[in-house]
Amino acid sequence: MTPGLKVLSPGLHTTVQDLGRIGYQVIGVPVSGALDGFALRLANALVGNPQGMAALEILVAGPTFEIAADSARLALVGTGASLGIRGEKARVVAEQSVTVQRGDIIEITLGRQSARCYLAVEGGIAVPRVLGSASTYVRAALGGLNGRALQRDDVIPLAVGCASERSELRVPAPPSGSPEQPIRVVLGPQHKYFRKESLAALLDAEFRVSKDADRMGMRLDGPALRHRWGWDIVSDAIATGSIQVPGSGQPIVLLADHQTTGGYPKIATVISADLPRLGRCRPGDPLRFVSVEPEAAEEMCRQSEREFAKLVGALEPAPSEIELDIGSLYGENLISGVTTGFE
């Protein structure tokens, strides 16, 4: 039988995602892919996968799975998220790998700090690639598991049926999240379509994430942003992170599943280094924006890539006995490969 994860409950919106479908925007196919590419890559690194492999993106409420494989090595990444194994008291915190056994029932819980997390499985998820990617794009039923979010009784096929024999890995210290910092944007491409005071409001005012948020975009509550010459422009292309402003004046930050083209002016675009922070936001969370020059934004992208490489390079062996109190083990000199869940 094909190894898999049997879905006992699907969570709110759990989809297979990788780093996106590249090269098909010209024919109207959105890029899709993980809202937080760094989290997906880190989860893969923790289980020893190539970083761009498909994993599960879990939004708002976590799923429950039964392990239908001899064993499986999992890693969850997402601030405050944790993984429980039914019958075991201790929970496995995010940012470390763990090996589970056939029949184990795995419950994913999200923390209050983040609206999403990623679950990677050693060897990867064995769904066919569609147009070069395993990412799910629900609107056109492309990719993932049958082109849709997980449902109860689905079986997510796994590429390998048992975990390899090696020690578990963890992130030495939680990644430094700085939620208080404003989100950095590059103005434009259509900032000149807006009144001066609205441009100032974008950078001075506080916005709040509204309830109207999904993988396509996130509508913000705050001061209405007013156009100088109307809001119906001749369509042009959209970049992930662009903040489009329709006639209502309420800005929408466009995320991974955004349409490839659109006819509303885009006042600014969130820099790629800050995109992961955006999708962690929950409805009601405050947001502020600060503008940077394109060249500075490119440098920030390179900087975050360097920091990420450093983080992956610093992954350290983690205890494989989940009963251990993780907190007390920080700072102890753990010997790698002492035991694995597979033994």
Place this chain on the structure above:
Amino acid sequence: MKVRFLSAGDRALVVEFGDRVDRRLSERVLRLDAIIRSNPPPGIVETVPTFRSLAVYYDPLLTSRGELQRAITPLLDLRDNPRTGAKLWQVPVCYEGEFAPDLAEVARLTGLTPNDVVALHSGTRFHVYMLGFLPGFPYMGDLPSQLALPRRADPRLRVPAGSISIATSLTAIYPYESPGGWHLIGATPIRMFDPERSEPALFAPGDAVRFEPIDAAEFAAIRKAVDTRSYEVESAPVAL
């Protein structure tokens, strides 16, 4: 209008030729796209031609806005046109009954008869300006000016897949069921997007399209052939 380079964040550079729906602008956009595709400067991830601009997506780990702008600027003055492979498509459309829920209203609003509307729409050769909104969704123009109408005041929540629609100077085909605010004057049984095909989208930007009226019986027959993948949409190469 002067060509402008606009940043859309740190991963996209928009080369903007103008702000209108215009065949000459479109030719400039498509020509630059073809030139870049034939010999892409390093670091370009993909390009997207639209009515008015070419979006150049790039990897800031491999290049920069400045480098790309320097590489692209001289390409704007190239006179040669490497645009090849454009096709003229013959699309069967049923303009009757339930397939054309807005035909009577379009006729009323334009002061034409439904037959005039069909004759004008099926008598025009359209240019595919761009694809967007949904996978395989073509924006085509230009409609004869007698058919130009604003979008519906009351958008539909569900437009059936295959619907042939018009609004402003444009016509389009819905590849999927989706919400939509355009006027529906017919439907085609062909499949606009199929990820299993070597070319998933039927049309490419720069192609030409004609619509050929069919009746409901022909619609049903073609749909059956499409479902068994034994129907091929007629096309011919276009000289540019």
